Amino acid sequence: MINSLIKRFNIPPRDQWREAIGKLIDDRVRIITAGLSIRELRAIMRGDPPTEKPNPRYKVITTSFVAHLRPRYYPAAATWFTHTLRLGFFTTFFFVLEIITGIVLMVYYIPFPDQAYGSVLAIESNVFLGEFLRDMHRLGAEAMVVFSWLHLLRTYFTGSYKGPRSFTWLTGVILLLITAWLSFTGYLLPWDQLAYWAVTVGTSITESGPVVGPALNLLMRGAPDIGTGGLLRFYLQHVILMPLLAILLISIHYYKVSREHSISLPAVVEETEMDPEKKKEATRRIDLIPDLLSHELFLIALGLFITVAILYFRGFASPLETHANPQQTPLDTKAPWYFWWLQGILKIDPASIIENLVNPLFEMFGLSYRVELSRLLDSKFIMGLMVPPALVLLLMAIPYIDRNPSRLARKRPFAIAWGVAWIFIVLVLSYMGTPEYGIETPAATRIIQDLAPEEGEGPLRLIPYPELENRQMEYIVGQDYGTDLCPGLSYYPDPESHPNDIVVGCPHLTEVFQTFSRRLIDAQIDGRLPGLNAKLIVEQLQADVVKVTPHVEWTDPSTGQAQTYYHIYFLHKDRAMDAH
Amino acid sequence: MKRIQLEIVLGTLLVLLTTAMVVVLGFREPQRLEQYVVQQRAELIEFGATVFTNNCTSCHGSLGQGVAGVAPSLRDAHFFTERLAEVGWQGGLEDYIISVVTTGRQISTRPQLYAGMTGQAPVMPTWSEKFGGPLRDDQIRAVAAFIMNFEPYALGLVPTAVPLGPVVDESTPEGRGQVVFAAQGCTACHAISGLSTGNVGPVLDGLASRAGNTVAGLSAEEYIHQSIVDPNAYIVPGFAEGIMPQNFAELMSEDQLNDLVAFLLTLE
Numbered sequence: 141m142i143n144s145l146i147k148r149f150n151i152p153p154r155d156q157w158r159e160a161i162g163k164l165i166d167d168r169v170r171i172i173t174a175g176l177s178i179r180e181l182r183a184i185m186r187g188d189p190p191t192e193k194p195n196p197r198y199k200v201i202t203t204s205f206v207a208h209l210r211p212r213y214y215p216a217a218a219t220w221f222t223h224t225l226r227l228g229f230f231t232t233f234f235f236v237l238e239i240i241t242g243i244v245l246m247v248y249y250i251p252f253p254d255q256a257y258g259s260v261l262a263i264e265s266n267v268f269l270g271e272f273l274r275d276m277h278r279l280g281a282e283a284m285v286v287f288s289w290l291h292l293l294r295t296y297f298t299g300s301y302k303g304p305r306s307f308t309w310l311t312g313v314i315l316l317l318i319t320a321w322l323s324f325t326g327y328l329l330p331w332d333q334l335a336y337w338a339v340t341v342g343t344s345i346t347e348s349g350p351v352v353g354p355a356l357n358l359l360m361r362g363a364p365d366i367g368t369g370g371l372l373r374f375y376l377q378h379v380i381l382m383p384l385l386a387i388l389l390i391s392i393h394y395y396k397v398s399r400e401h402s403i404s405l406p407a408v409v410e411e412t413e414m415d416p417e418k419k420k421e422a423t424r425r426i427d428l429i430p431d432l433l434s435h436e437l438f439l440i441a442l443g444l445f446i447t448v449a450i451l452y453f454r455g456f457a458s459p460l461e462t463h464a465n466p467q468q469t470p471l472d473t474k475a476p477w478y479f480w481w482l483q484g485i486l487k488i489d490p491a492s493i494i495e496n497l498v499n500p501l502f503e504m505f506g507l508s509y510r511v512e513l514s515r516l517l518d519s520k521f522i523m524g525l526m527v528p529p530a531l532v533l534l535l536m537a538i539p540y541i542d543r544n545p546s547r548l549a550r551k552r553p554f555a556i557a558w559g560v561a562w563i564f565i566v567l568v569l570s571y572m573g574t575p576e577y578g579i580e581t582p583a584a585t586r587i588i589q590d591l592a593p594e595e596g597e598g599p600l601r602l603i604p605y606p607e608l609e610n611r612q613m614e615y616i617v618g619q620d621y622g623t624d625l626c627p628g629l630s631y632y633p634d635p636e637s638h639p640n641d642i643v644v645g646c647p648h649l650t651e652v653f654q655t656f657s658r659r660l661i662d663a664q665i666d667g668r669l670p671g672l673n674a675k676l677i678v679e680q681l682q683a684d685v686v687k688v689t690p691h692v693e694w695t696d697p698s699t700g701q702a703q704t705y706y707h708i709y710f711l712h713k714d715r716a717m718d719a720h
Numbered sequence: 721m722k723r724i725q726l727e728i729v730l731g732t733l734l735v736l737l738t739t740a741m742v743v744v745l746g747f748r749e750p751q752r753l754e755q756y757v758v759q760q761r762a763e764l765i766e767f768g769a770t771v772f773t774n775n776c777t778s779c780h781g782s783l784g785q786g787v788a789g790v791a792p793s794l795r796d797a798h799f800f801t802e803r804l805a806e807v808g809w810q811g812g813l814e815d816y817i818i819s820v821v822t823t824g825r826q827i828s829t830r831p832q833l834y835a836g837m838t839g840q841a842p843v844m845p846t847w848s849e850k851f852g853g854p855l856r857d858d859q860i861r862a863v864a865a866f867i868m869n870f871e872p873y874a875l876g877l878v879p880t881a882v883p884l885g886p887v888v889d890e891s892t893p894e895g896r897g898q899v900v901f902a903a904q905g906c907t908a909c910h911a912i913s914g915l916s917t918g919n920v921g922p923v924l925d926g927l928a929s930r931a932g933n934t935v936a937g938l939s940a941e942e943y944i945h946q947s948i949v950d951p952n953a954y955i956v957p958g959f960a961e962g963i964m965p966q967n968f969a970e971l972m973s974e975d976q977l978n979d980l981v982a983f984l985l986t987l988e
């Protein structure tokens with residue numbers, strides 16, 4: 141019986157067992173590593189040369205699918221840190237991080253307007269490490285946008301888009317668009333005021349297009365206003381369409397780099413006369429296994445460490461404002477900061493610029509003719525629908541516009557200056573795109589909004605509850621209350637962890653009232669708020685809720701009519717005092 | 721050490737540090753979740769307070785204290801302790817509030833007390849956008865959380881804060897009358913500059929000057945008295961009959977009524 145089993149399973153005699161088991165394990169290892177033996181693995185770890193011939197480390201690249209996407213080696217100089225700054229690598233890193241965190245978030249998220257916000261709240265309040273996960277996904281998204289822009293700048297300044305790599309550049313520009321659209325579609329999903337209005341304003345740009353404009357707008361929003369249809373559309377694009385497109389395009393982009401052209405050599409190596417010794421060193425092969433791979437594993441560890449450390453030390457928090465409310469447009473609708481430059485472009489009105497330039501000339505020469513372009517040129521259409529696509533085309537055309545064969549910075553001063561100029565232009569446009577720039581808000585509204593923006597914190601909401609509790613006061617602007625509004629008050633801001641810290645009076649409330657008074661009185665002096673009559677009312681509404689009302693009355697300088705603006709804020713004792 | 725070994729060592733170290741941070745976060749997580757739930761409830765109540773102020777104060781009063789003849793108080797002991805049994809509701813109070821607010825009330829369960837603002841059905845409109853009202857579900861949940869938060873005041877667990885308003889001298893009939901004016905909920909319907917902003921009934925500024933020559937044969941004092949105890953005897957042009965509650969005479973003592981009239985006579 142036993143003998144027949146031994147025969148059947150081909151079991152060798154006892155003295156050969158050790159060897160046989162060794163071979164069995166080695167075979168398994170070779171299968172798992174696509175060709176590396178245990179001995180080879182050990183040599184790799186030690187930094188020893190290959191143990192067999194032909195080099196089994198190259199074999200991995202032909203046998204393994206994942207490894208076949210990678211190059212066998214790069215020339216040493218192409219891997220210099222100063223050359224690539226690892227920017228393309230980190231863009232990919234964050235993309236993968238987004239996929240992983242995104243899949244987990246998908247488990248909890250519900251893409252319907254009446255449940256989306258609640259499901260995000262549940263992720264924050266009811267899912268183990270849910271806030272961490274959401275923050276990581278949001279931080280990763282911003283990082284991916286930043287790194288793809290930086291990566292673009294680096295390939296521009298090293299002239300790597302030239303010659304055979306112009307197609308790589310083209311796929312890169314498409315990836316930039318995909319990244320932008322990924323982040324934009326994701327922005328809507330929390331379904332809070334921030335998301336809803338940023339996306340409403342963003343999609344409204346298409347409306348101004350001729351003929352197909354309204355249809356395009358309808359297609360994107362799924363209805364005249366963003367609702368169930370729009371949210372579902374954005375969700376599916378965000379979790380299926382765009383990631384798949386991104387994977388496809390990244391593969392093409394990277395294939396060009398890894399299998400066809402390699403990473404460009406730094407221009408100094410390629411184009412200048414170098415000491416032959418140095419040149420040899422610079423073009424020496426750096427193999428994927430083990431050098432590139434171990435370096436990349438190290439970069440992954442570094443990237444994870446930095447991301448987690450930022451979240452650990454609370455350097456980043458995803459915003460979550462109040463539930464989206466289609467009936468109430470916030471005063472400042474905020475696009476995500478990396479789209480401010482676009483919002484800045486939209487604030488430029490070409491028609492009035494031309495009018496202001498040309499009409500004074502007509503006047504100088506005594507002509508009565510005046511150019512009136514505003515009727516002909518729709519600024520939203522030009523700046524929103526014509527300029528951005530034109531900029532994208534320009535970006536794509538760079539390799540074909542720039543015919544200068546050299547990649548050396550000093551031989552392409554024009555291209556470098558042009559690049560630096562664009563960085564400035566984008567920064568200025570971004571500044572113009574900030575919600576406050578170029579938008580006139582009535583003085584009283586602006587002053588109250590600055591104290592307590594409709595969304596987010598602001599100094600008024602950061603007044604600690606004890607300073608307001610049972611205060612029951614109307615503080616009149618212009619009256620002298622001394623240096624502190626609450627004589628006799630003292631409280632322990634943090635009795636648990638700092639039992640000895642005591643605050644005397646109400647410094648925060650006082651500060652807020654003083655700022656409020658100072659800005660109103662300034663506005664009264666410079667004529668924006670004549671007949672000013674203002675107060676800050678603090679009332680107790682419930683046992684643990686106070687009601688704070690900044691209240692301003694004035695006479696409108698142009699119409700002479702009495703005006704009132706006030707805003708009521710409710711502050712609960714247990715409200716979060718830091719952005720979570 | 722070769723670069724590759726350095727990278728392996730450093731990389732391992734970084735992975736360990738990263739893991740350590742995640743583990744620490746994991747240990748803190750139950751506490752964070754607990755705190756987040758508390759803060760979330762606080763923010764829900766704040767949001768509910770805004771919803772309440774924007775939609776409900778015209779009937780239920782600026783502090784939820786109710787308006788005589790119009791709508792009940794939502795912050796008294798009766799509402800928190802006996803109301804559910806009175807209407808035979810099986811579930812909890814918060815659910816009751818959500819249900820009443822969602823659908824509204826076609827007719828009052830207490831028509832002798834709350835005939836409604838217009839004297840016509842519904843006494844309280846439907847609020848849910850599902851039935852044509854203005855509020856989303858999350859807003860209704862928020863306003864319910866806000867009303868529930870009146871409990872400590874309603875049950876007297878925490879002394880109620882004295883309402884803020886112009887300082888009144890309660891030793892004079894006019895001063896006491898002003899208090900009655902607020903306490904009876906006249907403020908919900910009538911505006912007096914600096915005092916109230918109700919806009920259902922006429923503005924009462926200048927009432928004392930016009931009251932004497934509104935109805936032939938009635939002095940200013942008699943006209944005002946009649947306007948309160950028998951509002952339908954004379955309807956101010958531009959307003960409908962039956963909006964102002966008819967039962968104020970039963971809700972006030974004779975003294976209170978006289979003080980109230982004395983106060984209204986000061987509105988030159």
Ligand code: HEM
Pocket residue numbers: 224226227228229231232235288289291292295300301305308309310311312313315316319390393394397402403404
């Ligand atoms: C999702 C976005 C992108 C990813 C994941 C990505 C990834 C990469 C990677 C991994 C490399 C290898 C070299 C390196 O690390 O620098 C690379 C090279 C390159 N990328 Fe990208 N890239 C992206 C976007 C872009 C953009 C926006 C551009 C420019 C328009 C661009 C242009 C190039 C060019 C020209 C090269 C060749 C560089 C050389 O040979 O020196 N890429 N990309």
